[in-house]
Amino acid sequence: MSDRTNLSFREEKGNRKxxxxxxxxxxxxxxxxxxxxxxxxxxxxxxxxxxxxxxxxLAPGKTVMDPATYNxxxxxHGVIMIFLVVVPGLPAVFGNFLLPIMIGAKDVAFPxxxxxxxxxxxxxxIIALSSLFMAGGPPDTGWTFYAPYAFKTNTxxxxxxxxxxILGFSSxxxxxxxxxxxxxxxxxxxTWFKMPLFPWTLYGTGWIQILATPIVGITLLMIVGxxxxxxxFFDPALGGDPILYQHLFWIYSHPAVYIMIxxxxxxxxxxxxxxxxxxxxxxxxxVLSTLAIAFVGxxxxxxxxxxxxMSGTALYTFSLLTFIVAIPSAIKVFxxxxxxxxxxxxxxxxxxxxxxxxxxxxxxxxxxxALGALTTNIHLHDTAFVVAHFHFIVFGGVGFAFMGAIHYWxxxxxxxxxxxxxxxxxxxxxxxxxxxxxxxxFFLGFSGMPRRYxxxxxxxxxxxxxxxxxxxxxxxxxxxxxxxxxxxxTKGEVATKNPWGGRTLEWTVDSPPSLENFDExxxxxxxxxxxxxxxDE
Amino acid sequence: MSHQSDNHTVPYKSxxxxxxxLIVLTIISVGVTYIELGNLTVFTAIxxxxxxxxxxxxxxxxxxxxNKLLQYLVAxxxxxxxxVLFITFLDYNYR
Numbered sequence: 001m002s003d004r005t006n007l008s009f010r011e012e013k014g015n016r017k018x019x020x021x022x023x024x025x026x027x028x029x030x031x032x033x034x035x036x037x038x039x040x041x042x043x044x045x046x047x048x049x050x051x052x053x054x055x056x057x058l059a060p061g062k063t064v065m066d067p068a069t070y071n072x073x074x075x076x077h078g079v080i081m082i083f084l085v086v087v088p089g090l091p092a093v094f095g096n097f098l099l100p101i102m103i104g105a106k107d108v109a110f111p112x113x114x115x116x117x118x119x120x121x122x123x124x125x126i127i128a129l130s131s132l133f134m135a136g137g138p139p140d141t142g143w144t145f146y147a148p149y150a151f152k153t154n155t156x157x158x159x160x161x162x163x164x165x166i167l168g169f170s171s172x173x174x175x176x177x178x179x180x181x182x183x184x185x186x187x188x189x190x191t192w193f194k195m196p197l198f199p200w201t202l203y204g205t206g207w208i209q210i211l212a213t214p215i216v217g218i219t220l221l222m223i224v225g226x227x228x229x230x231x232x233f234f235d236p237a238l239g240g241d242p243i244l245y246q247h248l249f250w251i252y253s254h255p256a257v258y259i260m261i262x263x264x265x266x267x268x269x270x271x272x273x274x275x276x277x278x279x280x281x282x283x284x285x286x287v288l289s290t291l292a293i294a295f296v297g298x299x300x301x302x303x304x305x306x307x308x309x310m311s312g313t314a315l316y317t318f319s320l321l322t323f324i325v326a327i328p329s330a331i332k333v334f335x336x337x338x339x340x341x342x343x344x345x346x347x348x349x350x351x352x353x354x355x356x357x358x359x360x361x362x363x364x365x366x367x368x369x370a371l372g373a374l375t376t377n378i379h380l381h382d383t384a385f386v387v388a389h390f391h392f393i394v395f396g397g398v399g400f401a402f403m404g405a406i407h408y409w410x411x412x413x414x415x416x417x418x419x420x421x422x423x424x425x426x427x428x429x430x431x432x433x434x435x436x437x438x439x440x441x442f443f444l445g446f447s448g449m450p451r452r453y454x455x456x457x458x459x460x461x462x463x464x465x466x467x468x469x470x471x472x473x474x475x476x477x478x479x480x481x482x483x484x485x486x487x488x489x490t491k492g493e494v495a496t497k498n499p500w501g502g503r504t505l506e507w508t509v510d511s512p513p514s515l516e517n518f519d520e521x522x523x524x525x526x527x528x529x530x531x532x533x534x535x536d537e
Numbered sequence: 538m539s540h541q542s543d544n545h546t547v548p549y550k551s552x553x554x555x556x557x558x559l560i561v562l563t564i565i566s567v568g569v570t571y572i573e574l575g576n577l578t579v580f581t582a583i584x585x586x587x588x589x590x591x592x593x594x595x596x597x598x599x600x601x602x603x604n605k606l607l608q609y610l611v612a613x614x615x616x617x618x619x620x621v622l623f624i625t626f627l628d629y630n631y632r
Binding site for chain 1 (some may be wrong): 614617620621624625627630631
């Protein structure tokens with residue numbers, strides 16, 4: 001039975017009707033949902049492109065497409081998945097929907113800027129994808145747009161680069177909004193160390209968005225200057241330095257990995273104590289490790305460039321710093337596992353996603369250590385091993401956390417429950433598909449199969465077949481998950497305020513929440529994961 | 538949180554002094570490009586730019602009157618940027 005007392009934000013009649021009540025709404029919850037639908041649409045596009053790539057690699061030689069199309073498809077897959085899906089991902093969807101509620105506020109600090117950031121996101125996406133429909137076709141450089149090829153290719157680089165530039169503004173505005181909201185709008189009594197961990201990770205992420213994104217913005221403009229005006233920043237023929245491009249690109253793009261993974265870690269830090277029914281182990285250690293990741297993450301970009309021809313001093317420094325940045329991530333993993341120790345665990349879908357997150361994140365993280373060491377990196381650089389590592393972190397880490405988050409907060413967002421058995425079945429098939437798809441790529445890379453190659457020698461055939469079959473299994477799991485969630489959003493059983501027994505503030509408001517979230521701003525007197533007391537006390 | 542916004546009027550004279558210092562520093566940063574400084578070229582340019590932006594932040598953007606937490610955060614950003622540049626030049630200076 002529902003225990004709702006107010007009209008929900010969905011039912012509230014504003015000044016506008018139909019779709020305009022959504023696309024012109026400044027309500028943080030509606031904006032979060034707008035982001036969700038946009039991001040899911042782009043995610044499914046990226047998945048289809050990924051499946052096509054795996055289909056091409058089913059057998060050596062040409063299978064379903066020519067080499068130029070393959071190059072364009074892996075570029076589009078990367079651009080869409082990075083810039084349109086995982087970078088905005090958790091912060092834009094769950095951060096928007098939940099941050100104000102979790103800190104006891106009625107909205108974010110700048111609601112109109114919040115709506116503007118969604119519009120900029122849509123505008124940037126349209127510009128980036130317009131290259132698909134222009135003569136010359138989409139870019140074929142890979143999502144990294146490396147110089148000097150990026151200003152020599154005849155494909156449509158400029159729309160993709162300008163699109164990514166515009167998307168950066170959306171990211172910066174969201175970061176500013178979250179930081180100001182957290183500084184200024186926490187409920188009375190919510191001191192910094194009484195704030196839940198998801199908002200803490202959004203805080204760390206916000207700083208990275210503000211400080212790192214302008215660097216890639218400038219870099220992308222330099223590519224435009226290079227292509228249009230022949231300035232010579234990066235072209236050796238004009239006195240430029242192509243390695244400078246790599247520095248500038250990765251000074252943003254490595255911290256961007258932390259824009260992706262920090263909120264994912266935040267979501268996992270919410271799910272685990274709720275389903276362990278136990279206070280999180282080492283709250284302060286998790287907070288400090290979040291800030292440490294956000295800070296040290298700025299200084300490790302060079303590990304993407306170990307074979308580029310950097311100085312020996314830089315190589316040693318970046319390798320050392322890369323090993324150091326692994327420490328705060330490991331602290332988090334130990335804390336999550338310690339929380340589960342002797343816990344009374346509810347085995348529900350969000351927990352399965354969180355537990356499998358730990359498994360795949362560990363594999364992704366440890367393979368990252370292999371890549372962070374200078375000697376092994378020389379062997380593994382630009383092989384399928386890197387692709388496997390990256391997907392274990394970004395798809396396995398961020399993707400699984402996103403899935404966990406959507407199953408965890410689904411009752412809060414839609415006010416309904418999903419079919420638990422179908423959710424578990426979907427997770428299991430997805431997880432099996434994921435491992436089948438990406439584990440063989442570690443072996444392929446270790447054996448020497450390069451990444452971004454359209455063709456391969458016969459000895460790589462077997463693992464590639466397994467990997468392609470994995471992509472089909474993963475797609476099946478995804479279809480089941482989507483079917484379950486889409487159907488349940490309208491037909492599921494009505495959810496209560498707190499179906500999982502969570503302790504953070506979002507579980508004290510209606511499901512779905514009312515327009516202003518709280519009838520009265522709550523006064524916070526306890527820690528966010530205090531499982532000793534009843535939440536209603 | 539401290540609210541000191543009502544009583545931190547800065548006299549125009551101070552603003553004019555800061556403006557004069559900024560103009561002088563701009564002239565120096567142009568002038569210094571005529572001197573061959575080798576490895577120190579970028580360092581000098583960034584040092585001068587940092588001094589100028591610090592003055593703007595402190596006086597024109599009123600950081601001087603803001604709470605300590607914000608002052609520390611801005612200082613941390615400068616340190617971060619400095620470290621990023623330092624590490625970048627571990628490549629360029631030793632290549």
